[in-house]
Amino acid sequence: MMRLYKIENGTLQILSCPPEGLRRGDYLLVEDGGKALIAHIIDVAFANVPGIMEDLLRDLSGLDIDAEDVDPLNLKSYLNQVRDAQLYICKVRGTLSQEGLSSDVSWIPSRCTAKIAKISDEKILKMVSPDDSMAIGLGFTRSGAEIAISAHSIDGKLNIITGKKESGKSNFSKLLMLGLIDHGGKCIVFDVNGEYTKLGFNKDGTQNKYYEKVVVLTPGRNFQTAISYVGIRVVLNILRTVFDLPETSAWEFRRIWESLDKKSVPTLQSLKQAIESTQNEFIKDALIRRFDGLINSSLFTDDPKLTTTLEDQFKSIPKGGTLVINLRELPQVYKRLVVEFVLSKLTGLLERWTLRGVFLFAEEAHLYLNDTYWEDIVTRMRHLGIFTTFITNQPDSIKQAIYRQADNAFLFNFTNENDLETVSKSSKIDVETVKILARELPPHHCLILGKATSDYPMVVKIKALNVSTLGETRFFFGNN
Amino acid sequence: MQVLENTMQFHDELMKLSQDSLSGVRNCRVVSDKTDPSDMSVSHDNEPWMELNLSRENAAIKSIPIQSDPTETTIVGIDTTNVDLGETNEGGLFALRGTVVWAQNHHYNLTRYGPFIVFATEKNKQVLYNTLAANLLSIRQTYRAPDRPYVSNAFRAIFERALQRNVCGKFRNAVILWDGSLTVWTNDPTYYATQRILRDARENGNTVMGLSKKTQLYVGDRCITDLIDDGCSPCMIPLSFVTKSGDEEAVRSFGRVYVTKLAAGSCTFRFDIDRELTEEQGLIGVRRLIGNDLIIENYPETLRLAHIFSRFTATEVIGLQRYVSEYYSFRISKRPDVRHIIFGPFGGRQIMEGPAYDAVV
Ligand SMILES: Nc1ncnc2c1ncn2[C@@H]1O[C@H](COP(=O)(O)OP(=O)(O)OP(=O)(O)O)[C@@H](O)[C@H]1O
Ligand SMILES: [Mg+2]
Numbered sequence: 001m002m003r004l005y006k007i008e009n010g011t012l013q014i015l016s017c018p019p020e021g022l023r024r025g026d027y028l029l030v031e032d033g034g035k036a037l038i039a040h041i042i043d044v045a046f047a048n049v050p051g052i053m054e055d056l057l058r059d060l061s062g063l064d065i066d067a068e069d070v071d072p073l074n075l076k077s078y079l080n081q082v083r084d085a086q087l088y089i090c091k092v093r094g095t096l097s098q099e100g101l102s103s104d105v106s107w108i109p110s111r112c113t114a115k116i117a118k119i120s121d122e123k124i125l126k127m128v129s130p131d132d133s134m135a136i137g138l139g140f141t142r143s144g145a146e147i148a149i150s151a152h153s154i155d156g157k158l159n160i161i162t163g164k165k166e167s168g169k170s171n172f173s174k175l176l177m178l179g180l181i182d183h184g185g186k187c188i189v190f191d192v193n194g195e196y197t198k199l200g201f202n203k204d205g206t207q208n209k210y211y212e213k214v215v216v217l218t219p220g221r222n223f224q225t226a227i228s229y230v231g232i233r234v235v236l237n238i239l240r241t242v243f244d245l246p247e248t249s250a251w252e253f254r255r256i257w258e259s260l261d262k263k264s265v266p267t268l269q270s271l272k273q274a275i276e277s278t279q280n281e282f283i284k285d286a287l288i289r290r291f292d293g294l295i296n297s298s299l300f301t302d303d304p305k306l307t308t309t310l311e312d313q314f315k316s317i318p319k320g321g322t323l324v325i326n327l328r329e330l331p332q333v334y335k336r337l338v339v340e341f342v343l344s345k346l347t348g349l350l351e352r353w354t355l356r357g358v359f360l361f362a363e364e365a366h367l368y369l370n371d372t373y374w375e376d377i378v379t380r381m382r383h384l385g386i387f388t389t390f391i392t393n394q395p396d397s398i399k400q401a402i403y404r405q406a407d408n409a410f411l412f413n414f415t416n417e418n419d420l421e422t423v424s425k426s427s428k429i430d431v432e433t434v435k436i437l438a439r440e441l442p443p444h445h446c447l448i449l450g451k452a453t454s455d456y457p458m459v460v461k462i463k464a465l466n467v468s469t470l471g472e473t474r475f476f477f478g479n480n
Numbered sequence: 481m482q483v484l485e486n487t488m489q490f491h492d493e494l495m496k497l498s499q500d501s502l503s504g505v506r507n508c509r510v511v512s513d514k515t516d517p518s519d520m521s522v523s524h525d526n527e528p529w530m531e532l533n534l535s536r537e538n539a540a541i542k543s544i545p546i547q548s549d550p551t552e553t554t555i556v557g558i559d560t561t562n563v564d565l566g567e568t569n570e571g572g573l574f575a576l577r578g579t580v581v582w583a584q585n586h587h588y589n590l591t592r593y594g595p596f597i598v599f600a601t602e603k604n605k606q607v608l609y610n611t612l613a614a615n616l617l618s619i620r621q622t623y624r625a626p627d628r629p630y631v632s633n634a635f636r637a638i639f640e641r642a643l644q645r646n647v648c649g650k651f652r653n654a655v656i657l658w659d660g661s662l663t664v665w666t667n668d669p670t671y672y673a674t675q676r677i678l679r680d681a682r683e684n685g686n687t688v689m690g691l692s693k694k695t696q697l698y699v700g701d702r703c704i705t706d707l708i709d710d711g712c713s714p715c716m717i718p719l720s721f722v723t724k725s726g727d728e729e730a731v732r733s734f735g736r737v738y739v740t741k742l743a744a745g746s747c748t749f750r751f752d753i754d755r756e757l758t759e760e761q762g763l764i765g766v767r768r769l770i771g772n773d774l775i776i777e778n779y780p781e782t783l784r785l786a787h788i789f790s791r792f793t794a795t796e797v798i799g800l801q802r803y804v805s806e807y808y809s810f811r812i813s814k815r816p817d818v819r820h821i822i823f824g825p826f827g828g829r830q831i832m833e834g835p836a837y838d839a840v841v
Binding site: 068073083 | 494498581587588589590591592593594595596597785788789793794795796797798799800802803
């Protein structure tokens, strides 16, 4: 039996005797007068039953006594229920009425007449997204029911997946990605560990249904472009941000490019020659050093047989799929170079409507993303149609401002207090909910916060993918 | 192990009492709930009043030092309690529980009987009372059942005597501690039973002593506690007494009365020792008590445990009230309690446990 006990600062306290054995993360319906509050248990405590201290002290003093209870009415078990009475501390997440779900939490049910019962996560999900034509299956609730979210709740959104190492973030992001692909979504992933490269294969090495839809691009190997394709804007940007090219030299480079451009399409070779004939020795040195870096990246080539474009790659996945930008074996500076090139190019494609939109997955973005790009990604690029999912095991590598912009947070287990602190402060939901629920997430369980579950926080056991996960470059070339 | 030989019959009897009385309780409307869980000191202080005949000089001179005697002896303590659970128009609902604790070889054993729940109405109380007295104490005579406020206490008194009877018949050569004095109203239903129980006890070589922790003894206007120096403890002071003129017939003490101080620095208690034993036999009993039981704050551990384990805690009262309301549709509705309003939920006596959340069931 449950009774509403207290309402304080938006927190409900519900008394349960005999204890119902509910857990943190469970939902309750507090029904009164034809509508019901949806209460989310964020903590479970013992009720402060009067006299319990005396009770327990007496038990303790009897520990070394040979004691026997002659209790023919068997009242002891009954009395123990009172001692074990539980208090469920709940946050109110919304109201369920004839009109359906609403976020109205302004009314208070009666203590005397309110009926309280558990409601399953899957029931809540059914109510929040009744149409499941765009469902992405994620896993199971603790009671074993399947749980899916709608692809719409990821579309146009900014997402963050975070959790400690080995907690299952990548498995989840792949699951999400394949779900989007199932619905025709186009994705691109910056794959620092090469772990997305075998998404097209089953664990046993055979090809799966995504085989054609997973295009692995390894910069410098099967992913080279003409420098003219990249364009002066991007090349300059790369020289400036990745290679720290001083402003005066940047001016000179622009002059060189533009004068070459008037005559023909600039190539690595023609640019190099022009740089070498620069008068100012300082500028010449500065430019040569950086331009060599650009050439050594092997991202660019003058050989038309080897060049490719992002447009071409996207054309190869007309019904959805993903480009895996394999950054695994690239030196640090080149990672940045590739990422900035790809982002600039994507922006261009979206501006010209060559691409409707793209889901970008960025693992450990702080390793390759310059400060200036973060803001851009969540503001300008998002408006253009780049919908980013950041994946990291260092929550503090993502700025508060980004968290505030995020529509969905997928949290895996954290043990580190600092990490918990960062995540709980940054999420849009109350601090307690995140702190209490995220701390005790079992392995491969995810706390979903945000639009994906219509702001009803939910703990889900994420299913394991049957795809090969480890990236082996050799394997990729063998199949290309 | 159960102490009581005829245990089965014993609680069959009490079970029957519970069930018979509760069968009349279904769907009763409750008029008041007089139980405030925070204040449940059970009053069974209806001991006969007596005036003690002592003078200061007398008392001081006669003080008898006591040495501990480690001769292996079983020490038994018996206590019972009752608690009111609520009232209806027809009657009252209460619970009984009793505990027997025995120390053997410095090891403590305990058997607890109950809780038993009784619903006594104006209609059934007389039958219940007589049946209980007859079946537990073989009292054939009928006594008028007490008025409502004293019903639960009177039932408890019979229950307690019955436990004492069982214990005195079962143990041999033991020191048996009763809670309270050995003074009984001659018109009390348990009067003859008490006499018989003490006789049985003696036949089994047992020494029965009654300890009254609540009895305040005064000499003139000074508390008797002051009469004993710490220096002479453990010691006992024998007291003679007179009953108040006119009451001679009404009250009888089965005990030889002493004031004792069993350990230094602690309060004194009144000790009644079966007066049919010789004074020396009684003192041997006291020495063995000190030698075989823990004496804490001048109080034997066996009796302390018996008291603690019988007592109903607030939690248990809540549980019992839930039980009757669930199984007998007996609703105990809380009335606003003035003390709650003035002093907070626990009448100002809350035990601080400091959890993050608090609730009252
Ligand atoms: N839902 C799941 N069910 C079963 N196993 C899983 C699940 N998710 C992940 N795993 C396994 O747990 C291990 C770690 O998973 P994963 O690589 O996704 O974690 P991660 O959080 O991305 O780790 P890292 O911080 O190293 O990137 C892998 O071996 C993976 O196969
Ligand atoms: Mg990972």
